[in-house]
Amino acid sequence: MKKKIKGSTGNCEQCGNYVYxxxxxxxxxxxxxxxxxxxxxxxxxxxxxxxxxxxxxYLIVRKQM
Structure with a gap:
């Protein structure tokens, strides 16, 4: 079940699971x-x-440096 997020609160906009x-x-x-x-x-x-x-x-790339 996909969940629509209209007025997202918190940090959903920076989450990798939050896609168009x-x-x-x-x-x-x-x-x-x-x-x-x-x-x-x-x-x-x-x-x-x-x-x-x-x-x-870029999180993975920074860990490799």
Whole structure:
């Protein structure tokens, strides 16, 4: 189940899972949440997303230097 994020709060915009979906013509989170996780997310009880992944594509290159 893909989750649409319209008014994203927090750091979703810097997350690697937050990508533009051409079918929906908006940004979506690619993490597949189960039913309990989706309920927690929609009730705003997530303070920090456990699936956050830095969207910095140069992160790997910096570690190699």
């Amino acid at each position: 979906d051409e079918d929906y013509e908006c940004y979506t989170c690619e993490v597949n949440l189960d039913e309990d996780e989706m309920a927690r997310f929609l009730s705003d009880s997530y303070t920090d997303c456990p699936y956050y992944r830095p969207g910095d594509e």
